[in-house]
Amino acid sequence: MDCHVVAVEVKPPLGNYAVVSASGLLLCWPERPLILTSCLIKQGSQLAVTLPNGLVVEAQLVASARLGASSEAFRSLASRGWRCGNKLFDISMTSALQLTLLRPSSSQFVADPSSSKKSKKSKEKASLWLSFSEPVEQWIGQRVLLHSAPFGARAGSFWSQLRVVMRGVISNLSSPPGLILTDAPGAESSAGGALVLEGTNEVVGLLAPTLCGSSGEAVALGIVIPMPVVLDTMLDDAACRAQLCHEDLASLPSPPSTVSLPPSEVRQGVALLWLDSGSWASAIVLSSEGHLLTCAHLLLGNSWMELRAEGKGLQQQPRAPSRCRGSCFAEVQGKIVSVTFEADVLRIFDGFLDAALLRVRPERSEKEYKFNPALWNQRADPLEGTEVWAVGHGLFGPGCPWKGPAATSGLLCKVVRASSGRRAILQSSAAVHRGCSGGALVANGQLLGMVTTNVKQQDGFVMPRVNFILPVGLLSPVCTYLENLKVLPATEALARLTEELRPSAADEEERSFWRLDVERLKLPSRRSGNGMR
Incomplete structure (x- = not known):
């Protein structure tokens, strides 16, 4: 399934917090486009996203769910004071990882079809595609690219369409399964970006919010949620599953079987x-x-x-x-x-x-x-x-x-x-x-x-x-x-x-x-x- 990385802007309710930028993964369902992100978003927040054709539109928070397997794997780190999230938000929300589903405003999305057809961006084929392969030992040390849009949805016509690509490797996998560790550098506003295997353009994970410890030390590593965990959450959580129609479910590929190999x-x-x-x-x-x-x-x-x-x-x-x-x-x-x-x-x-x-x-x-x-x-x-x-x-x-x-x-x-x-x-x-x-x-x-x-x-x-x-x-x-x-x-x-x-x-x-x-x-x-x- 083709997908795009998009810019997301979050203005929390009541104006109590600063506007926060994040990234998201747009699933290319033309009739019902859906955006996945790991950014922690409060109910009632005002949302805007930049679509691949350059349009900046409003969006709605339609569902959110706890990423069960990833949160369980993160539990031992959370007990030591580690958090994943923007400190501008409630810190108690960051000890568990969350999947958030957004929908662009449908009226704005199709408001001017002619402008979309004229747009160069709309004619480009998506270069990324979803992969639901389970992480395996062979991945550790493999080259990856981190695609994100960290400059916000309203940062101007140039910056809002700019997709930042950073290079690194998969550093480790968690046991129990549910987390990927990478040294690909990502800005704090890169949460929801796509981790891509270099050379294949397979999106294998969704970048979690910034990893930060209680000691305040510099951290050059990031946490990534594997796509099989994202898929399981979408299918198991009632609110998330309600956002998927029969055609959407049919287009989701079945995870391939994996073979467990000894470490290098x-x-x-x-x-x-x-x-x-x-x-x-x-x-x-x-x-x-x-x-x-x-x-x-x-x-x-x-x-x-x-x-x-x-x-x-x-x-x-x-x-x-x-x-x-x-x-x-x-x-x-x-x-x-x-x-x-x-x-x-x-x-x-x-x-x-x-x-x-x-x-x-x-x-x-x-x-x-x-x-x-x-x-x-x-x-x-x-x-x-x-x-x-x-x-x-x-x-x-x-x-x-x-x-x-x-x-x-x-x-x-x-x-x-x-x-x-x-x-x-x-x-x-x-x-x-x-x-x-x-x-x-x-x-x-x-x-x-x-x-x-x-x-x-x-x-x-x-x-x-x-x-x-x-x-x-x-x-x-x-x-x-x-x-x-x-x-x-x-x-x-x-x-x-x-x-x-x-x-x-x-x-x-x-x-x-x-x-x-x-x-x-x-x-x-x-x-x-x-x-x-």
Whole structure:
């Protein structure tokens, strides 16, 4: 079924709130056009929409219903203070996701058929079509386009017809099903926009209102409602179904059957770790026995980059925990499933190398976990300008509805080299949030480095798309350690690893790189008579 993205303008009743812009999906039923949106709209609001032919017409709110499956999947996030919605509306409305149906005023829609026929827009075939395929594992990391109309219905003849298209990837899927996570950037007024699979023009989801947390941190991810959930809501809710005639129902395609596939080896290669304190981070799987590499600051409470006083090293920090909990995809009795485990901290490396080595504790049962180190075993040298993915458990933490780690896309912006010539830092533009520390930066299925930190502004505001990564080349002694475990006692192999990693620690020059220390400029002094007059 063909469809169009349209601009929606909402003026709440009684003038108590500011006018809000949103997007909507126009289903191309000529006699009874219907608009779907996820924007939260109060009864009695004045509505206007911009049709594909450029006409701005009034619209009516004809039905609304709670998106059951999506709201259930969102429940665990809502319990942690996450909301989806415009803060100008009642915040209590945003803990559940809603489908809203609008109809353009029929009299205005056909008021001047001749003008519609003359319009270029009316002659264009819709480039988008609805797909009711169930989201599958293969979608994670796939390219998508976010079509929206964020400038409002009455923003002028040019802006009201402008459809904004932003590019990104599908970052993750929820369990239970009902939500898609994407890193395609969308404005706050993009709610109701269409998530489209690149290259196929299939509309696979409806963008939910803006995701916002209680802490007020910057969020570079968005929530999308899969089209099968939208279809189920339209058919199951009496008010929504009443808006569909027999011909409308007949034109809705049947959802195709889907096949469940195991997660990719890249996603199997990144685990989630958490402490009783509530802190969490990501970790890279090093061996089938469950050796893991993560950032030391998960266990120490802060990073050496945050230590400003001279002479304070990692060894003077509060005592680190000796054990933590985690989860990861692993093979159990021939099947790839998500498992929960305990892991011992083997070593937190001294000096200015933000890394720690852990190992999963063996299970005391007949089940044997076999972890997948394929990502670690496929390492590559970084090349500036390469398309990359950051894979990790950012933003939401344990207990969230997402299946395993999320993937966000970007570019390898910079390879920072020290005076010695070695690669010291990688910088990427892939969206990285708290919890991604210890995750993987990947290009073409190969590991480039371990995600370490975001860049912060002076006021502490985190910049999700400016982040630093520890190059995998600095961690190469870990490969020797894993080989030594086959022929040496574990304690001796670990001692050798500690010694071999010492040269990888950042020197004074590299520490200034990591900390973004400001270089003091040597400007001429007026007192010396060399200043400008």
